[in-house]
Amino acid sequence: MKHVETLHWVGEVDGYLALIDQTLLPLKCVEIQCRNAEAVWEAIKMLRVRGAPAIGIAAAYGVCLGLQTVAGQAEDALYQRLGEVADYLASSRPTAVNLFWALERMKQRAAELRGRAPTRSVGRRPKVGWAAEIAETLLAEARAIHEEDRRTCRAIGRHGAELLEDGQGVLTHCNAGGLATADYGTALAVIFAAAESGKRLHVYVDETRPLLQGARLTTWELKQRGIHTTLICDSMAAVVMQQRRVQAVITGADRIAANGDVANKIGTYGLGLLAAAHQIPFYVAAPTSTFDLSLSSGAGIPIEQRDPREITHGFGRQTAPEEIDVYNPAFDVTPAELIRAIICQRGLIRPVTRQRIAEVLGAGR
């Protein structure tokens, strides 16, 4: 990433969120400034920031931005606004659970503080000072979520790297790299860590229609780190496996159910089936915050439907007849039995079973 961070908070509690507008990559690397919750909502909705962990971090900072409008007001106003902002940000995208996880964590942190005595005096209006302190505490919580994601990505890389061998080919889909997280990725963290340990890898990257995150973002990240990278169309993954060009498939995840079913970028399920047909191990890399243990299986995961124009006008040019019917799910669900292991910051979840997930996640998330 060479000194360019996916997203970062600038300043103190009255500061703002800066993030790379990923829709412009790889041709332009432009940082935009989100100065209110609406700007963060738009950035998530329009995929300027995307990737489950990065969405969670952005949303946490978005809460802080939303509270700036009640700075100087009473505690009750702050809590009311907090609830509104969290609900609002939660409406940006439905599938990635890290979004809801981060918002819930921010609300819980705020709830812990509610009704406690102020810890410092601010003169005649202690309640206002108290609200400011809550806002500061919440900014610290957002920064903590951000920092934890950095450490989580490094741990995922460390645990996953052992699964790859020198000289192997690896297939990945969409972007589960530094741009999808605080700075090191999930699926790509595994590749980065293996490469840093001296293993020479050849990474095949699915372009990932309709929005080409693989072509635009993943190739860009891999190239920056000097990793041998070949771009293919999604429809070429099968022949790449047939020709034994890859010995492993690794993707990220947007939500993982209690039984290990994984919602991820559309096309992942097909890759899981193709990998199984070629006896190639299929791995998923994700932080524990991507698990949604309230869902017994992947059947309960809501799948976002996106604008048909992503398919019919995806490159600024119309490439299908007018008014053609389009089906455009952003995600699909890969059954647990197709996944050899889930790589999280605590280690490998292998085999991917309800019991093993409960064991690894049992000691808190």
Add this chain to the structure above:
Amino acid sequence: MKHVETLHWVGEVDGYLALIDQTLLPLKCVEIQCRNAEAVWEAIKMLRVRGAPAIGIAAAYGVCLGLQTVAGQAEDALYQRLGEVADYLASSRPTAVNLFWALERMKQRAAELRGRAPTRSVGRRPKVGWAAEIAETLLAEARAIHEEDRRTCRAIGRHGAELLEDGQGVLTHCNAGGLATADYGTALAVIFAAAESGKRLHVYVDETRPLLQGARLTTWELKQRGIHTTLICDSMAAVVMQQRRVQAVITGADRIAANGDVANKIGTYGLGLLAAAHQIPFYVAAPTSTFDLSLSSGAGIPIEQRDPREITHGFGRQTAPEEIDVYNPAFDVTPAELIRAIICQRGLIRPVTRQRIAEVLGAGR
């Protein structure tokens, strides 16, 4: 197609080949005029005309155009030119065998005439008149190839329609429709014929990266015939099968080996595996001219590699970093065991075995 023919010869032996420039569809339906063999070569190479049967027909007419330059010259000059033109046209694309089949058929027809006495007098230069008669005979042969393809497509439709039931969903890939043939298609012929017999079908069309023949051409053809059509990205085929939205998959073919292995548009092999994983029958529709019995299996089929820019700059806009390595095979090979039946003009080849293929094709092609 509403009065627009994929390709047609205009005039007599000194005429020209007119064809729809398919790279401009669906936004513009422009007919271009090919007035020499070079123009036909370019049209095939650049996919202005594409689809194995249509390429064969275009190449046959291309031979006629190539011979116009030796009109008025002696017989020997004509035969020399014929060999050169056929070799030249054969170099346009390597995979679709109909191209070589049509050129071979033109050369054989010419060879039958060689050395025979002229059947009519043209005054003082009988050899020249003889050359003109050969040219006329070859134009008639090209027209015959064209007309036979029309009948072949209708027969494929008739035989295949029985495989589809009222109310079913059908998935297809790339374009094996009227635009890929004389006028009725191969895979789409099956759908058209079933629809004409009163069966209501819902066709899911893979957009077919990199050149989007599904999005641009197949949806256009289906829409013109009023068939319920939904466009998807290639990566969505698996979830469409998982959700039981389709009960059959039908594609065309560019070359079929003696054992039934099928080379077709990249992505077809993956669809074959995905269909098998969902117990959905996978059918291939192709004329007998698509069989290459000289090849024992699909391993011998040459696979065309195309320009990386089809992937990195496919729609006039750069969507990947500069100088990224790209793998862009235009076709893949689907093993016979994944194919439930091959639908040709003589009926169904089922099961798809070397023996059954030999039986059906045995009585000449």
